[in-house]
Amino acid sequence: MADAVAFPAPAPGVPVGLIDRHPPPLTTELLARYSGPCPRYTSYPTADRFRELRASDPGTQPWDALRSVKTLSLYVHIPFCRSLCYFCACNKIITNQYGLASSYLDHVLREAEWYRERVARAPVVQLHLGGGTPTFLNDGDLRRLMVGLGDVFDLPGGDQVEYSIEADPRVLDRETLDTLRALGFNRLSLGIQDFNPGVQRAINRICSPEQVGTLTEEARKRGFRSVSYDLIYGLPGQDVPSLEKTLDTVLDLAPDRIALYHYAHLPERFRAQRLINSDLMPSPSQKIAMQLAASRRLTDAGYLFLGMDHFARPDDALARAAAEGRLARNFQGYTLMPADALVGLGASAISYSRDGYWQNHHSNKAYAAAIHERGEAIFRGWQLSDDDRLRQWLIMELMCHLRVARSDIEARTGQRLESAFAAELARLQPMVADGLLVLNDRDLYVTERGRWFLRNAAAAFDTYLHQTDQPSRYSRVL
Ligand code: SF4
Incomplete structure (x- = not known):
């Protein structure tokens, strides 16, 4: 068994990433014990628990709470x-037929219309276009989308709101950057994954550092406040030296934020992944070495480690939010999420309010048919119980702030942590013994070494995970 290691609790408000940048190495015993499949907790309950739900169902529905929101977030899924x-x-849908995207946009705008009478006229404080590739839309349709959304929702101008877009550097040009900035976008997220040519060939995504560097520079010139890169470790053909070389290039380009995701190879679930040569896949221990090397390289370069997979420069809004205890997590990962509710538009999009979640049909065909027929495409969701809300809050505290205060638990439940969550603490006992978690008289917190197993700590509080036996649907922790 590995030695138990307890780190001192950081002062309140100090991101844990600042405390110990070089935690003790992980042992093979720890990996064997904790690296299995586990939810990523972008929501609680996780979306695979959602039940069939129709807008025509009788009774109160989670979207009814939209009538009283004070602030709103919007997400639009562009799958092409x-x-x-x-x-x-x-x-996503791989296509060269632009007409598909144009008629999809008609459906998204019709769906937005469905919300006109159902949402309070509350300012949108965060808007995100994701995909797919949102910049698959031409500039005219990007304008059409934003004008249509502005017709239904209150989209304030100015940079106090966060308008972000995921962009593929292979298909983004200066003209579209001009358009996006003119439409109010101020945050750009570029999908990089890896700069190594062999890895790029193995994943069929060829993109040069020069393309990314030029876009980063051009975005900054136009006043984008934050440029973020998505990187992935665990890809075919990757190893520690190649990833470190990619990171050197990334650090030269100095993005404001970096999301470093673990590649979950699940070819039995995702058809595209069957095209990957499995002989090129790194071993679990190589993946761990890559993750440790990457987090060390990024924190040594001055980035703060946030949550389980994000890094940000200390002056970036996400890092400031983490320092002030305002970091949040939603379906796009870590975010500043000050809104009361999220309306998700498009195929597979998920929405939520204080009362629960609701999700659209996944396939474009089913989505389009539903919008055509009834103006919305909801097919499943979840009405939150009081117990769900408590666990949702607790899981997000752990995932975002790596701690939960005893006083907060007592304020919410009227009980001590040990009484309110006896079974959960029993499940966490091995993590405490392994030095991944510390339970003291002030709070329960995740140590730097425990950060790799944040999902396991959160999972102890997931009622539904422990009621059924379906963990293998989730990606592995490491
Ligand atoms: S990873 Fe590639 S295929 Fe998948 S959504 Fe992004 S651009 Fe499309």
Whole structure:
């Protein structure tokens, strides 16, 4: 058994990433014990628990709470891409037929219309276009989308709101950057994954550092406040030296934020991944070495480690939010999420309010048919119980702030942590013994070494995970 290691609790408000940048190495025993499949907790309950739900169902529905929101977030899913990346697990459509995107946009705008009478006229404080490849839309349709959304929702101008877009550097040009900035976008997220040519060939996504560097520079010139890169470790053909070389290039380009995701190879679930040569896949121990090397390289370069997979420069809004205890997590990962509710538009999009979640049909065909028929495309969701809300809050505290205060538990439940969550603490006992968690008289917190197993700590509080036996649907922790 590995030695138990307890780190001192950081002062309140100090991101844990600042405390110990070089935690003790992980042992093979720890990996064997904790690296299995586990939810990523972008929501609680996780979306695979959602039940069939129709807008026509009688009774109160989670979207009824939209009538009293004070602030709103919007997400629009644009599923189209020009070519297939073999690692992809997103809901996407590979096509060169632009007409598909244009009629899809008609449906998204019709769906937005469905919300007109159902949402309070509350300012949108965060808008995100994701995909797929949102910049698959031409500039005219990007304008049409934003004008249509502005007709239904209150989209304030100015940079106090966060308008972000996921962009594929292979298909983004200066003109579209001009358009996006003119439409109010101020945050750009570029999908990089890896700069190594061999890895790029193995995943069918070729993109040069020069392309990314030029876009980063051009975005900054136009006043984008934050440029973020998505990187992935665990890809075919990757090893520690190649990843470190990619990171050197990334650090030269100095993005404001970096998301470093673990590649979950699930070819039995995702058809695209069957195109990956499994002989090129790194071993679990190589993946761990890559993750440790990457987090060390990024924190040594001055980035703060946030949550389980994000890094940000200390002056970036996400890092400031983490320092002030305002970091949040939603379906796009870590975010500043000050809104009361999220309306998700498009195929597979998920929405939520204080009362629960609701999700649209996944396939474009089913989505389009539903919008055509009834103006919305909801097919499943979840009405939150009081117990769900408590666990949702607790899981997000752990995932975002790596701690939960005893006083907060007592304020919410009227009980001590040990009484309110006896079974959960028993499940966490091995993590405490392994030095991944510390339970003291002030709070329960995750140590730097425990950060790798944040999902396991959160999972102890997931009622539904422990009621059924379906963990293998989730990706592995490491
Ligand atoms: S990774 Fe992005 S660009 Fe590539 S196929 Fe998936 S959604 Fe499309």
